[in-house]
Each structure stands twice: as C-alpha cells, then as structure tokens.
Amino acid sequence: MLAASPTTLPLFLALSACRGPAVLSAPPAVSPQTQTLLHAVTAELNLIWVYSKVIAAYSGLTPVLAPLRAEHEAHLGQLRARVTEPPGQRLPGTVTARPEVGATQAAALVQLRAAEQAAVKTQMSRLAGASPSLAQLYASIAASESTHVSVLNARIGG
Numbered sequence: 001m002l003a004a005s006p007t008t009l010p011l012f013l014a015l016s017a018c019r020g021p022a023v024l025s026a027p028p029a030v031s032p033q034t035q036t037l038l039h040a041v042t043a044e045l046n047l048i049w050v051y052s053k054v055i056a057a058y059s060g061l062t063p064v065l066a067p068l069r070a071e072h073e074a075h076l077g078q079l080r081a082r083v084t085e086p087p088g089q090r091l092p093g094t095v096t097a098r099p100e101v102g103a104t105q106a107a108a109l110v111q112l113r114a115a116e117q118a119a120v121k122t123q124m125s126r127l128a129g130a131s132p133s134l135a136q137l138y139a140s141i142a143a144s145e146s147t148h149v150s151v152l153n154a155r156i157g158g
C-alpha cells in the first residue's frame with residue numbers, strides 16, 4: 001500500500017494532471033424552475049404576513065380571514081415540500097414586502113383583495129415554465145386565491 005504525506009499529495013496531483021476536488025468552486029447555478037419556486041415561497045410568506053397584520057389590526061375580521069390565511073399556510077407547506085435547497089442557498093424564510101395595513105377595515109379588505117388578485121395573476125404566469133406537477137400546484141393555488149377574492153368581495157360588498 002502506498003502512503004502519501006500531506007506535502008507530496010499536491011505534487012502528485014500536479015504531476016498526474018489531476019485537478020483534485022473542486023471544493024473552492026462556486027455552487028452550481030439555480031435552475032429557472034427552482035428560482036420560480038423560491039419566488040412562489042416568498043410570495044406566500046408575504047401574503048401570510050399581510051393577513052396576520054390585518055387580523056391583528058382588525059380582530060373582528062378573524063372569522064373571515066383566519067381560514068384564508070390557513071390556506072396560504074397550506075400552500076406554503078406544499079411549495080416548500082417541492083424545494084430541494086440549492087447548494088449555498090437557503091430556503092426563503094423571510095417576508096420581503098411589508099405594506100402598511102389599510103387605515104380602515106374596508107381599506108384593509110380592499111388591500112387583501114388586490115393582493116389576492118395579483119397573486120392569481122402571478123401564479124398563472126408561472127405555468128409556462130413549470131413541470132407538469134408544479135404547473136398543477138401553481139394552478140391549484142391560483143384557483144384557491146381566486147376563491148379568496150370572491151370571499152373578500154362578498155365581505156366588501158362589491
């Protein structure tokens with residue numbers, strides 16, 4: 001059996017034209033589909049945050065809004081379950097948008113409706129580049145968010 005000392009190993013690798021392990025190279029690039037999935041995770045975190053703030057500000061809306069927030073939490077769980085953490089990158093866990101909550105209950109509901117409408121549009125835009133299973137998940141989330149718009153419309157009266 002041959003043994004190499006720590007000082008002879010670099011010389012051996014250089015002479016044998018072996019490059020050795022690429023431990024100092026950058027992590028591989030994240031695929032566009034994974035980037036989209038990570039953006040979807042962040043978007044759900046942002047929606048959950050807004051719902052939590054509106055519920056905290058207008059506790060009388062809790063019976064209407066808590067189930068909608070719970071659905072977003074379920075969406076977040078399903079999205080996170082699809083993510084394999086890219087090397088060198090952590091799964092999003094922080095909110096990136098913290099808008100002020102509407103000054104009145106009615107304004108807060110309109111704000112949530114607008115956020116849900118934007119979320120539907122964004123989810124639908126993700127379908128084109130998604131794998132079939134992710135496209136199904138995005139479409140399902142968009143459908144759920146669309147029902148949230150209906151619930152909020154009924155509460156707003158419009």
